[in-house]
Amino acid sequence: MKCNYCNNESFYTRHYAGENVCKYHFVQTLVDKVKNTIVKNKLLNWDDKIMFAVSGGKDSLTALHIVSQIERDFPDVKMFAVTIDEGITGYTEKRIEHTRYICEKIGIEYNVFNYKEYYGYKLEDIVKLAKEKGSKLEPCSYCGVLRRKLLNIAAKKLGATKVVTGHNLDDEAQTFIMNLLRGDIERIYRGFGPIELKEGFVPRVKPLRYVYEEEIMIYAYTNNFPLFETECRFVSLSMRDSIRKYLNDLERAHPGAKYMLVTTAEKIARSMELSFKAEKIKYCISCGEPTSQDLCRACRLLEDLKII
Numbered sequence: 001m002k003c004n005y006c007n008n009e010s011f012y013t014r015h016y017a018g019e020n021v022c023k024y025h026f027v028q029t030l031v032d033k034v035k036n037t038i039v040k041n042k043l044l045n046w047d048d049k050i051m052f053a054v055s056g057g058k059d060s061l062t063a064l065h066i067v068s069q070i071e072r073d074f075p076d077v078k079m080f081a082v083t084i085d086e087g088i089t090g091y092t093e094k095r096i097e098h099t100r101y102i103c104e105k106i107g108i109e110y111n112v113f114n115y116k117e118y119y120g121y122k123l124e125d126i127v128k129l130a131k132e133k134g135s136k137l138e139p140c141s142y143c144g145v146l147r148r149k150l151l152n153i154a155a156k157k158l159g160a161t162k163v164v165t166g167h168n169l170d171d172e173a174q175t176f177i178m179n180l181l182r183g184d185i186e187r188i189y190r191g192f193g194p195i196e197l198k199e200g201f202v203p204r205v206k207p208l209r210y211v212y213e214e215e216i217m218i219y220a221y222t223n224n225f226p227l228f229e230t231e232c233r234f235v236s237l238s239m240r241d242s243i244r245k246y247l248n249d250l251e252r253a254h255p256g257a258k259y260m261l262v263t264t265a266e267k268i269a270r271s272m273e274l275s276f277k278a279e280k281i282k283y284c285i286s287c288g289e290p291t292s293q294d295l296c297r298a299c300r301l302l303e304d305l306k307i308i
């Protein structure tokens with residue numbers, strides 16, 4: 001089979017689009033898609049100070065790799081990367097080491113912020129404590145809230161004007177289903193777009209939002225990013241993992257299903273615009289971070305465990 005853009009042999013088929021691409025055009029069209037997402041949604045400005053939130057996995061490294069190349073054309077853009085070290089033995093160390101190597105290679109300043117330093121405990125200690133206290137929350141619920149807060153603290157401390165994350169189309173489709181199952185209407189509204197603007201938070205942008213995870217995996221492979229075999233050991237306990245498996249089956253049977261979910265979520269979010277405009281942001285009475293209640297969610301979770 002031939003590539004849709006040249007006479008070379010096809011290297012990959014985009015089933016959802018009915019398109020065949022050679023290796024060269026696979027990369028070209030992927031980079032173009034990311035560029036279009038940035039331009040169409042005004043994700044980045046010519047003078048932004050961009051913080052890449054890099055876990056060291058394939059998604060965030062791909063975002064770093066592609067977006068830093070695109071942004072090099074803008075001399076007033078400043079860029080640096082941050083990893084949040086949750087403190088999960090056997091999971092974070094290698095990723096940090098490798099991310100440091102990649103950042104050095106592409107000439108980007110690199111910083112690490114860790115839970116232990118900011119919260120006094122590693123994630124694995126928090127999970128242990130939560131279990132002892134009989135908490136019904138899964139480890140990812142603690143981890144997600146604490147990571148988000150620390151990323152915002154890091155972004156403000158380092159003067160970032162935008163935070164680039166590696167969320168891909170699969171992540172976004174999973175999040176939509178999770179919010180539906182939890183009945184979290186507000187998050188369907190707030191989290192749904194390639195840019196998340198919320199008072200008190202440095203805007204978070206998702207340039208890979210319309211890129212399938214499978215394509216990111218191939219991009220990472222062709223660029224020799226290591227695909228770490230060790231997953232976080234808490235991942236299989238998460239609702240997200242079950243939804244991921246379900247959506248993969250659905251996509252195999254109905255190519256384009258994940259994309260439809262993400263665009264449907266956007267339509268729903270747009271139609272909710274009027275109902276959610278008025279919310280007033282407060283600042284947490286304990287840590288000073290933005291919140292809708294007196295205590296932010298991170299402080300509430302930690303207070304329930306009596307560790308603040």
Ligand code: SF4
Nearest residue numbers: 139140143232234235
């Ligand atoms: S899988 Fe869950 S616990 Fe593990 S790093 Fe991700 S969010 Fe944190």
Ligand SMILES: [Zn+2]
Nearest residue numbers: 003006022025
């Ligand atoms: Zn081609």
Ligand SMILES: [Zn+2]
Nearest residue numbers: 284287296299
């Ligand atoms: Zn707080």
